[in-house]
Amino acid sequence: MRPILLQGHERALTQVKYNADGDLIFSVSKDHVVCAWYSHNGERLGTYHGHQGALWTVDVHPSSALLATGGADNTMRLWEVKTGRLLHTWEFATSIKRVEFSPDGRQLLGVTEKRSGHLSTIVVYEIDPDVDAEQTDEQSLRIVCDESKATVAGFSYGAKYIIAGHEDGTVSQYDAKTGELLLNITVHEPDMQITDLQWSADRTYFITASKDKTAKLVTTNDLEILKSYTTDTPLNSAAITPVKDYVILGGGQAAMDVTTTSARQGKFEARFYHKIFMEEIGRVRGHFGPLNYVAIHPKGTGYCSGGEDGYVRVHHFDKPYFDFMYEVEREQANL
Amino acid sequence: QDLAKKNTANRQVVEQRRRLLEEWVAWREQMKEMLDEEGIEVEVEEDAGQGKDADAEVEEIE
Numbered sequence: 001m002r003p004i005l006l007q008g009h010e011r012a013l014t015q016v017k018y019n020a021d022g023d024l025i026f027s028v029s030k031d032h033v034v035c036a037w038y039s040h041n042g043e044r045l046g047t048y049h050g051h052q053g054a055l056w057t058v059d060v061h062p063s064s065a066l067l068a069t070g071g072a073d074n075t076m077r078l079w080e081v082k083t084g085r086l087l088h089t090w091e092f093a094t095s096i097k098r099v100e101f102s103p104d105g106r107q108l109l110g111v112t113e114k115r116s117g118h119l120s121t122i123v124v125y126e127i128d129p130d131v132d133a134e135q136t137d138e139q140s141l142r143i144v145c146d147e148s149k150a151t152v153a154g155f156s157y158g159a160k161y162i163i164a165g166h167e168d169g170t171v172s173q174y175d176a177k178t179g180e181l182l183l184n185i186t187v188h189e190p191d192m193q194i195t196d197l198q199w200s201a202d203r204t205y206f207i208t209a210s211k212d213k214t215a216k217l218v219t220t221n222d223l224e225i226l227k228s229y230t231t232d233t234p235l236n237s238a239a240i241t242p243v244k245d246y247v248i249l250g251g252g253q254a255a256m257d258v259t260t261t262s263a264r265q266g267k268f269e270a271r272f273y274h275k276i277f278m279e280e281i282g283r284v285r286g287h288f289g290p291l292n293y294v295a296i297h298p299k300g301t302g303y304c305s306g307g308e309d310g311y312v313r314v315h316h317f318d319k320p321y322f323d324f325m326y327e328v329e330r331e332q333a334n335l
Numbered sequence: 336q337d338l339a340k341k342n343t344a345n346r347q348v349v350e351q352r353r354r355l356l357e358e359w360v361a362w363r364e365q366m367k368e369m370l371d372e373e374g375i376e377v378e379v380e381e382d383a384g385q386g387k388d389a390d391a392e393v394e395e396i397e
Contacts, residue, residue, distance in 0.1 A: 158375045202377040204366040221369075226362075245359075276359045277352055328352045332360065 004042035006312035013306025028055035070096025120149030165194030243300030250291030
């Protein structure tokens with residue numbers, strides 16, 4: 001499983017994403033640049049210039065024609081993937097921490113940061129998937145997070161709910177049409193920030209990562225905690241693998257939080273846990289800074305990680321990864 | 336005697352895993368039915384088998 005190193009960013013990676021086919025990877029970094037790469041060989045396809053500050057987030061439209069980004073310049077932007085053309089800019093009072101398309105690609109949500117005089121919000125826009133269409137500035141929904149700021153958010157199956165993770169360790173379920181708060185559950189240690197929220201393939205459950213050193217598997221309908229994965233380091237990201245029942249966790253102690261920093265002490269490894277049995281089954285080393293994001297290939301054939309060290313590492317899984325089975329899984333498969 | 340103890344412990348671990356797996360499979364079935372009722376079609380790669388994908392084959396050759 002020799003990784004491919006994507007070199008091109010000059011500062012820490014903040015998010016990496018595969019497109020729906022898994023042939024492309026998009027990366028955003030504090031260096032203001034968005035990069036697109038071919039996932040099979042790591043060749044750079046192009047860059048998207050225009051943002052005037054650190055980038056925090058990126059998402060690819062299900063059609064792979066459009067790209068959404070958000071960052072510290074208080075803008076959310078829509079790009080044409082193929083040409084790098086900037087299609088639309090939405091401006092806000094604070095930075096954009098998260099963007100995500102709905103499963104059908106008809107809506108785009110953004111999470112805005114909290115700052116003096118501004119509460120954190122989740123905003124939703126209707127999106128016209130045609131690259132030449134005029135996009136609207138009118139918000140179809142605006143959810144104000146007055147209890148605790150939202151750090152991450154996304155659409156459930158069928159865009160029925162918006163699920164958000166908060167700074168105080170809770171997860172909220174909102175009606176995605178009305179914005180009504182339906183549920184708010186403490187999923188992680190109180191006041192330990194939720195750093196990531198990624199969906200299962202069918203979006204009936206999701207995984208959250210937290211600074212409390214755990215990741216949790218949570219149901220979309222009831223926000224019931226199904227599984228808990230305990231590590232020894234603050235987590236920045238967690239992903240659910242299709243095909244195999246694993247989860248991949250990434251994190252590490254930030255340099256400013258440890259007296260002496262070495263790769264060993266920082267625990268800069270991607271950790272694989274069995275999704276159902278909650279046991280650690282392997283680690284992948286390589287980064288020399290915390291892992292800020294892990295993304296899984298939509299077909300489950302590999303994953304990539306974006307590090308504080310400025311690198312994206314792309315891994316293609318080899319045969320043992322797919323062959324590995326617990327005895328009881330083998331039994332189940334043979335039924 | 337130690338061996339007997341160890342065997343019991345192992346058996347318990349296996350029983351526990353079997354239970355977790357059965358619970359999981361049952362819950363997944365429920366969710367699939369729920370999505371059907373909601374009229375939502377999902378392209379699910381999950382439970383798709385052993386990842387016998389073109390990419391995976393290439394990796395094996397290396």
